[in-house]
Amino acid sequence: MMQPASQGIAAAPPAAGRPAVCLPQGVALEPLLAELRRLSWGAADILRAYGRGVQPPYGFPLALSVDDGGEGPVSAADLAVNQWLLDGVAAAFPSAAWTLLSEETAKEQIRAGVPLDAEWLWILDPLDGTKDFLQGTGEYAVHLALLQRGEPVLGVVLLPELEELWFGLVGAGAEAPGLAWRENRAGERFAPALSPRRALGELVLVASRNHRDQRLEQLLQALALGDTRAVGSVGGKVATILRGDADLYISLSGKSAPKDWDMAAPEAVLRAAGGAFSHADGRPLSYNDGDVRQAGCLIASHGPSHRLLCEAAAVALATIDPGFVV
Template sequence: MPSSALLPAGVSMDGLLAELRRLSWGAADILRAYARGDQPPHGFPKALRVEDGGDGPVSAADLAVNRWLLDGLSSAFPDADWTLLSEETAKEQLTEGVPLEAEWLWILDPLDGTKDFLQGTGEYAVHLALVKGQRPVLGVVLLPEADELWIGVVGEAAWCEDRTGQRSPVRFSQRSDLSDLILVASRSHRDERLEALISALQLGGSRAVGSVGCKVATILRGETDLYISLSGRSAPKDWDMAAPEAVLLAAGGRFTHANLKELTYNTGDVRQAGCLIASHGKAHAALGECAARAMASIDPGFPV
């Protein structure tokens, strides 16, 4: 079993994983209910339609899962020496340019993939990441519609569970030549620069998937091999990347900037800007080198 040595004092790994399972499957039930227009469990109100003065199913689902996760972690571990941060609480908690004073920090995204949730593609996720300093040590990526709970303990192991607790292993593909690699890309966050970069890499193929968590899951299943995020002022945030990175790292993959610099969290800037590459790791250095070289021509001066 994964060790408790990397957790705050008084928190056991077995106890933490048990609570994360309970909270994750509870979040799945909440989100699936809102997605279908059903009455949500755990006492949360049914979503009002926007035209009736409500905020609609997306906002209702976001807020309900946010409250479910924050209350659950707070009540299960009242004395734990960690801080809780979520996408929904960030505006109240964060001051631009100032990191939170927390050695241990939970970074939560109660609903990653809002457009896919609204459009009914099923490609949305819940992210929970425990960060120490500026790096993730544990991550959970829940895919409610697929009934998949991906768990990663960095330096230890990563695996997938279903609702019964049945585990299945990570199955990275054996593809290693750049010309064979399959890219998983965003449907909505694509521009001419990204299209030019993908063309320059001369990969073996691509597919479009929603949430970052869902994208990384395709790498973990061996369906694809890499994901690229290319952005500047409008960029993914800490809560988009921390949990998927933790699971991928725990599985033996990599998630870095094109120059192979590590992603960092709780820096005072929640944007994860630049040219970011997540992969199964087999050709990561070559991918970074090729991407950095291509970006020097596509957009000179772009910080990779």
């Protein structure tokens, strides 16, 4: 465990071994992390209030109308947290040379086939795991990711009900490893604890309750993994890998696919912790490329067994669904 802030250490990553994170001109890492903490815990308070049907903080109303969604706590929560995050980042860094994109603003910002003209891009998901939010499982998350030329540099995954705030500073290869940690509201920090499991037969899969089809079941049978855990939201799934409770997560797109805002922040934190996140053929995930869908067979893992997992999945899918682009 990292030394907690309550023992006299500021709630920021240790200076020793900290990766040199490239940021836009005029933006320093420590003020940025401080603002991300403030915004994240504020988002947690907003979401928990909507989830419990009580008055949200910061002046947000109990219900908001949505042209294409009706009224209710989910629509209100999405829009309130979206506004809180976008306004907060813009106000804290008014001259920063970055663009902000969220799930809620994508329809207005994105044209099919046309990447956004932005070297620096924030990709936000104010509420990942809407079904779990509705069902009251508590397994929902908030995602924030900063990208430079489509490559994740910094990721934040907030789990409001667990009061966990994960940060990831992505390194630039073996000579510049990344750094990931989680914080609680008290500012105590804890290092990731990726599991020591290696053989496919002992790996623990974390899967969705709401997005499973026959192809995925066939793939899992072919991989012959160990135990399976069901957790909502991509951020929540990746957090189970970071804690060592699970070893891998597989996203297998069908009629629909996850989007950039589902994957960017969890990928950043997992990679910063030493894990891996790629397509089954080894290709890296691609962001801001004119298509926000993250289609194919995507595998997130604790790292050491990643190549073996990808190879086995690619071989299995060639039989299960010939022609499927992994």
